[in-house]
Amino acid sequence: MTEQVESVISADRSAQAGIERSASLWADAWRDLRRRPVAIASAVVIVLVSSMAAFPWLWTRTDPRDCPIQLSKATPSAAHIFGTNELGCDYYAMTIYGARASIIVALVSTSLVLLVGALVGMAAGFYGGWVDSVLSRLADIFFALPFLLGALVFLSMLRSHSVWTIVLAFAVLGWPPLARIVRASVLATKNMDYVQAARSLGASDRRLLFRHILPNAAAPAIVVATILLGTYVASEATLSYLGIGLQPPEISWGIMIAQGQSYVTSGYPHLLLFPAAFLSATVLAFILLGDALRDALDPKLR
Amino acid sequence: MGGPGAGGLKGLEVTPLGRYLARRLLQFVPTLLGALFILHYLMTVGIQLNGDPARAVFGDRTPSQSQLQAMQRVFGTDDPCFEQAGNPCLTVFVHRLENMAQGDFGVDSRERPVVTLIAEHAPITARLALLAILIELLVGVTAGVLAGLRGGSFWDYVVKVSTTMLVAIPIFVVGAVTQLVLGVEFGSWLKGVGAPDLLTGLFSIAYRTDQPWASLVMPAFVLASLSLATTARLTRTSLMENLRGDYVRTATAKGLTRNRVVGVHALRNSLIPVITNLGISFGNLLAGAVVTEGIFNIRGIGGLVFGAVATGEAATVVSVVTILVLVYLLCNLIIDVLYAVLDPRIRLD
């Protein structure tokens, strides 16, 4: 009896140690991140772009779809600081409104990929055996398919394109890397003492997974997810640029760059450069923040 | 004490390298079939959702029932399974595999075989890809070595910042901006001052048939940019790690020159991850070729896909991409073999 009580106490203590360890990991990472100028700058850019996506009227009172044709292709001026496009639409307003598509695609795709990847990775890592073999093999096969080429095949089939078809393509093709990472960290934590202790006390599989194992898989998954956000912003723009992502009259940086590019030779480089700068800054911010997070969360790399 | 080495048993023994190759080949078949099936399924779901490549060919016109059925037969999408959402259309897949095994990858809307289209467009893409891989290796490895030899130095910083930019900025932006700055602005200035043909070819806004190599250099740099950055970073980190390695110290203790210690002992090991990464970067090259060839108006395989996407030739897109994936998987197989030759340790397990 006493023995049992003791083991309950010690298992509880070691479980607590596991949780505290991950709590201090996050606290350390947070302290570390605040000291990195690159991380702060990236976070600022992400907040700004997100506010453009959520509340574009904070940034501009002009309607990007209100296009007086007589103003076609005006170069930047006080009234239209980014100039206008060939239809006379205010280019600054378009650039601001263009953030929404990118952010929505990136956020929803990443959430779905996180969900699918985490479920598959946890199942493969936790149950092992044939479940692991089947799921890992499946992930390998998806890995063998270059991401953009797969999306190209799927989207070129569709007649109508929207944010959601793009999200669907990204989610279907994007989960394997996350599944691999989650699987690896589940495998690593599964045999740690505090998890074994909890298991020996008869904790249910679900409790083991969500209370003990998942918190440890969270750090690498979040790093990858941050970088994925940037990748998806870039991929959406690329597909829209190719003409199989979003399509006019939707507003997207990729479409703006595609259309702006055809006027580059005739002396309107601003139609290319403004959306290109916004797009690049957004992608760069996500990727740099991901890198900084990785450094902050992995003390070994310091 | 003298453990049984590789030369211990003679006769029927298969060499470790041979065993490794056999295993890789065995893994290759299911991967290949799996990837082809995913492509097929993506297409099937696309059609079932709301698309039909046959209908897309007619654009805004509404085809007659017989016209449509004829086009569906051409594309092989006349099977009723394409009307049933969720049906994987396995019989169609098997049929396609049989056709592929005989070298038949379907036709475009004008009923030209896709294989013929590919054969026409392949040479220029091969030249572009070759240039891009050369640039990736030469520039990427050199930059990585410069940065890795002295971590924290000025060069290290330059390489770090520029590779981060290249990784983050989408290739079509790199391409469009390069075309604007080097092609439109600098290129027209060069023409204005009457520079020689080779030079204007190097900075041309589009592919020029009279300069079949020079006018591909700039697109190749654009195409290589992403892989170049990853190659430089990989070389840098693995060189820095290997320079701290015990065996590098041993090589120094043997009285070898610094050049030989770095160039032969450390670099040889540092290039192993770079070679492995070539497989992944080849996938990026193929996807990037679609964008790059579109921007610089290069009529290669990428340009073929770019054009087919623009005109709604979905069947051509699927067929060409299928062939690209085949090529990609084959290249990865070759790189795996190369990896085993480079790193003797891999052959054992």
Added chain:
Amino acid sequence: MLPEPDPDADLLDVRDLRIEFRTRDGVSKAVNGVSFTVQPGQTRAILGESGCGKSVTAQAVMGILDSPPAHVTGGEVRYRGVDVLTLPDEERRRIRGNHIAMVFQDALSALNPVFTVGFQIGEQFRKHLGMSRTDARRRAVELMDQVRIPAARQRVNDFPHQFSGGMRQRVMIAMALALDPDVLIADEPTTALDVTVQAQIMSLLGELLRERQMGLVLITHDMGVVADVADHISVMYAGRIVEEAPVRDIYARPAHPYTKALLESIPRVDVKGQQLNVIKGLPPSPTRVPRGCAFHPRCRYARDVCRQDPPPLYGVDSRRTSACHFWEEVVSARSEGSEPRSREQDEGVGGE
């Protein structure tokens, strides 16, 4: 090649060597005035716990310190009378392998995994002597025979990971002997090996030494290894040599409390039911060496003077020295077991 070697000088003469590590966290003095000599055909053992500066000393003699962060800040390393520390890099490089060679601890990581052992042994013949590939390979096989690797001719094209630990260490030794050096530095050559293999490797080294009249610097923490092969022992603690003596004297009557404690921590087969002594406490970190005698916090002879004044090297007799204020007391004390043991009963950390 060398600027006029002096035939009468010591083979290797290290004088007052000082090495610092300069890092962002500050300067740490890893080696503070180490001196020793080696004569042809003799073995000098440098004994100490890990972190005492013995490997850094070996690397400085060899000229393969990682610099930065390590810097030689003083002293001389004389090879046949020539101070190699003042030589230009290119001449220094020629000495490595040709005149002074080194055997490392962990042969698996010290050999390049992607080249065959034949290539790695033969490389020096090609680069130092300009031999052809075929000749270099032939010489590599000969060397592998000399270090008694069975079936050398078949195994010359094998990779390091295909050898057992003992065989790999023989490959390392063959590599070091390739150019007939006069001085061999062996940094923990047997630490990674099984006990039986250790003995084989040590006897091989001893044989080669006698045959070739080389001088050996044996870096080790293992008193057992030292007893059989060494002629002279230098005991190092916290970057200094604390005792120096011929091997027999040191075993019979250690003159420094640290040496004495090390000896007492060896398990002995001939004494039954003996309680094993351990040295309590940990060796100091090079950034925080205690004032006075560096050993005083762990020393059972320590008095007030030890906390204040670092002891100089006292001459115990004509052939030996000790850096202990109370060396006479230590020497005259009877051997282990008879000392007051009260404090050793606490749990402590031994010398590895």
